[in-house]
Amino acid sequence: MLTFNAKSDLVTIDTDNGKLTATTRIIYDFTELFEGEEPGNKPILAVGFRFIDTATQPGKEPRWNNLDYVAKSGARTKEERAAAKLKGTFESEPIKPGQLLQYMVEDTRPRAFILQQKNPTITIAGLLKHTDQNWTTDEGDFVGGTFYFRKIATGKETTFMRLQVGQGAPQLNEFNIPVFREPVATVASPFARSHDLEAGPLVPNNQYSAIVLLSNTKGQWTVSTKDFKTKQRRMFLQFTHLHIDNDGDPFDSSNAAFNIAVKFGNQTVTGGTFEWENDDINDEDSNKRDFVLPSDYWVVIGPDRLDDEGLPVTVEVSGTEEDGSWIFDWLEPDEHASNAANDRAIEYPTGLFREHIPHATRVFKATPDSGNFAFTITMEYSIEYVEL
Known part of the structure; x- marks a missing residue:
């Protein structure tokens, strides 16, 4: 995990005893950024700092100043500098009462990024003691x-x-x-x-x-x-359609059984298991490859089921294309498919104006575990947050 923070982001200056400035320690660990990268494609990190105070013009961003964080860490030898490039600490710039001191780290390689949203930034405030x-x-x-x-x-x-x-x-x-x-x-x-x-x-x-x-x-x-x-989360899941991607039989129609299991953490949700069978599926016939699932294939999760750990909700789909007798099983064995190798978890947007989802659609693709049998389940869902 990337670490870039201050030992304290509130620095108090004791002006009663003649102090004009104070400092804190900046702690960093960039090891994760360098792991798995090819020797010629290692991150090129740049650390910058800037002050925001009464001299800063409203609406105008103060410029960043480059900082050699390796040298500032106190590393001297080649070995020390190599280690400090990845992990270490250094003393911050002196900060006065009323100032804000910011540090930022970025990867200067073209099209590189450190975090998905923004580069890590530290903001330190200079405060009076009393x-x-x-x-x-x-x-x-x-x-x-x-x-x-x-x-x-x-x-x-x-x-x-x-x-x-x-x-x-x-x-x-x-x-x-x-x-x-x-x-x-x-x-x-x-x-x-x-x-x-x-x-x-x-x-x-x-x-x-x-x-x-x-x-x-x-x-x-x-x-x-x-x-x-x-608030507590409440989810409504409705499984609406099944599509046959491959019926597992290259010569004719086949029959299959399908299963859906909704889980909260490692526990199957009460009322969250569904089984459906069809003895006439054919991926080459539009009337036999697309099906509307029963209208009662739905489940509500929460709000009373949620606990303090915020466990994930996952949907597991699986199915078996059956060949019937032992004779056909010898010629062409039953084929199985599931979404075990695919993403099962339901994503939750977070934040104001983002967490509430009035309506969305999600598909779960069951790919072959054996043979060629494959299918897709479509789910419609909503997420809301309520007070009890």
């Missing part, structure tokens, strides 16, 4: 099944906002700021007068706590916490 502020003029939140959304307006005060979500009770750091040592999600919004932040992905039907920290361009800050529980 402060007690309240700038909030308007706020609200919204809890989904897979996310927590928080909106805060701070009137005329320009503020930085950090939203951290975790499980269990927050801990106080050395400056009595509540933090999660191992947060589930941390998101931040640079200096603005209104913030909209979404933390996720979260697991449905789970208890969480949110920590919101606001700081201004002077380094003054305020913090608040809130407990919440994510």
